[in-house]
Amino acid sequence: MSAATSTNNLLEIEQLSVCFGGLQALDRVNLIINEGEILGLIGPNGAGKTTLFNVITGLTAPSHGQMRWQGNSLAGKKPEQICRLGLARTFQNLRLFRELSCINNLQVAMGSNNRRSALELLALVQLQEKAEVAAASLAYGDQRKLEFARALATKPKLLLLDEPAAGMNPIEKQDLQALVQRVRCQFKITILIIEHHVPLMMQLCDRLAVLNFGRCIALGSPEQVRRDPLVIEAYLGSQR
């Protein structure tokens, strides 16, 4: 593949592999994330979805392959540098600053004292009344929303959401879907999202990528992916 990039490609992932000892967590994954899209990442447990997030955000070093952010290599960049380039994430197992208040959580991510913007973001996820409450004492769904807002507070161009709807009830899931769509329009950001709730992903995502055993086995519109025999096999087992 040539090094030429079009401005439309926000993040290019090329032949990316990660080995943990003998385990091939990611196996030559190629993925291009286009500016402005919502790209969904699905796959069975252990398929390597979170590992891919960890590599993109600099927490795990890839064994092979490379990533280019707006044409520039991300090799060797630290998590904090990657965040400042405009990639922010949430975590599958919530990692809030538990003892800090909600507003302080956002202010850490903003790196400033700006209360007004922090309150605006809290209002976006309907937590403005909890501004001074410690993050740890929020309800589970509210903690997820706060983490979402905290990632937004870093002013990202690409937002990586790791199972944002996990543990949410159906109504909260609907709210979340609306929120993600709103945020995409309002902040003009690109979203990469991991989620197990397939109906939600079908409605939300422009494209879906399917990982299985570290490989990207399918990539395309939700409708294409749903019909893909490899995907059906990965989820349901092969037909005899």
Add this chain to the structure above:
Amino acid sequence: MIDISLFVLMLLGALLALAVYLPLRAGQLSLATPGFYTIGGTVAALLSTQLPGLGGSDAVYPLTSLLLEMIVAIAIAGLLAFLIDKPVLKLRGIYLAIATIALVEILRVILLSSPWFGAAVGIFAIPQPFEGPEGYLIAYGLLLAIVAWACAWLERQPLGRAMAAIRDDELAARCMGVSTNQVKLIAFVLSAIVAAAAGVLAAHYFNSWNARQANFDASITTLAFVVLGGSRTWLGPVIGGLVLTALPELLRPIGDLRLIVFGLVILLGPIFIPQGLIKAKQS
């Protein structure tokens, strides 16, 4: 009757507690505080006794010289903290604690074995900038007020919040763009500076200075200040330092039992009030 010198020691305890608190706020269990305290004291003792130009033979030691000592001590302690930060702060939790204990021991042995620093005998006849303990009370009160105010201010700044974020979840802090190494470095250097400044005054106050100021006991005692007082806001270590310095003196009437009571307070404090006396406030 409680002696005024006890109040001086209480203020000193509060200052050292704040020095322990600063790295701890950023999640760093550093026990190096007595080491930097000793550096401050040694710098003051050496300068004031060896450099006649500073006015060591005057009837009253000039305050400007005291200030100069403080600047030198702060510079040396800060620089040392800066230099050892890279290897030391790579360590986490209990390993960092062990490494910083080693640092204090190394300093102690260097002082103890070098005639330059007074060796085992120590440095005596350190000149007095104040006539009585009242002067030291004011000086320590002023220093504590400045440091406490600075800590309170810091807590409301991005840097102070970043420190608390690192303590809560270092990895998440990095993913939110916090340069954790830089924040930890600043916390460590600030801690060294506070401890060294407290040491400068202490050398004059005690009139003599020796290697025994830096030891493992002092590391643990200063840590106990913060554990009992609380490490969430600046007020916790201040209260902890004041109370735990006063306690052994106040318990003097009960004789040898006082050490047992003191030990019990340190033991039971974290069990019954794990956050310390002063809880986190939301700001």
